[in-house]
Structures are given as C-alpha cells and as structure tokens.
Amino acid sequence: QVQLVESGGGLVQAGGSLRLSCAASGRTFSSYAMGWFRRAPGKEREIVAAITWSGGSTYYADSVKGRFAISRDNAKNTVYLQMNSLKPEDTAVYYCAARTSGRLYYTEINQYDVWGRGTQVTVSS
Numbered sequence: 623q624v625q626l627v628e629s630g631g632g633l634v635q636a637g638g639s640l641r642l643s644c645a646a647s648g649r650t651f652s653s654y655a656m657g658w659f660r661r662a663p664g665k666e667r668e669i670v671a672a673i674t675w676s677g678g679s680t681y682y683a684d685s686v687k688g689r690f691a692i693s694r695d696n697a698k699n700t701v702y703l704q705m706n707s708l709k710p711e712d713t714a715v716y717y718c719a720a721r722t723s724g725r726l727y728y729t730e731i732n733q734y735d736v737w738g739r740g741t742q743v744t745v746s747s
Contacts (some may be wrong), residue, residue: 657727719738
C-alpha cells in the first residue's frame with residue numbers, strides 16, 4: 623500500500639518562499655503520476671500542479687503559473703513543490719496525491735488513488 627507524507631509547510635510572509643516535499647513509500651513510485659492540491663478555508667480542494675511519471679510534462683493552475691514549480695526525484699521517491707512569491711491567497715492545506723497508473727498528468731481529484739494527510743501553508747500579509 624502506497625503512503626504519502628507531506629512536509630515543508632509553515633508560516634511565511636507575503637513574497638516569501640517555501641518548498642513542500644512529499645515522500646512516497648513503495649518501490650514503484652517512478653511509475654506514478656503525482657499532483658499537488660490545496661484546500662483554502664471555505665473553498666473546495668483544487669489542483670495546484672501535476673507531473674507525469676517521468677517528470678517530462680507538468681501542469682499548473684493559472685493562479686500559480688510562473689510562481690510555483692513541481693518536480694520529482696524518482697531515486698528518492700519524492701515529489702516537490704517549490705513555491706515562490708507567495709501571496710495571502712495561497713494560504714491553504716496542501717495535499718500530495720498519487721495516481722498509480724497512467725502515462726499522463728492528471729488534474730481531477732477523482733483521478734488520483736492515494737492521498738497524503740496534508741501540510742498547512744499560511745501566508746501573512
């Protein structure tokens with residue numbers, strides 16, 4: 623059973639940076655498509671970024687394009703989300719998700735099989 627554990631969240635001032643990490647258990651991480659989602663207070667969970675199994679293709683929500691970067695290190699079973707120029711509206715719980723089959727990136731919640739518990743990111747103004 624794949625397990626995902628997020629880390630790297632915290633409190634940061636507007637304009638600052640954070641890097642989230644998601645460590646996966648299991649020997650087949652390199653075959654998983656991965657995604658980062660977030661849920662802001664009072665809002666639905668939404669896609670932030672996604673990456674294919676190889677890291678060759680990525681997707682970003684318009685709200686984070688140019689500020690966030692998703693990457694993966696298959697040797698370390700880890701996917702990252704580098705967040706720069708953070709804004710108060712980026713405040714949310716950030717979740718890592720894995721899809722254990724498929725060669726594309728995926729942007730819908732119901733396309734993912736496994737979820738982490740989330741890490742809180744708070745951006746102060």
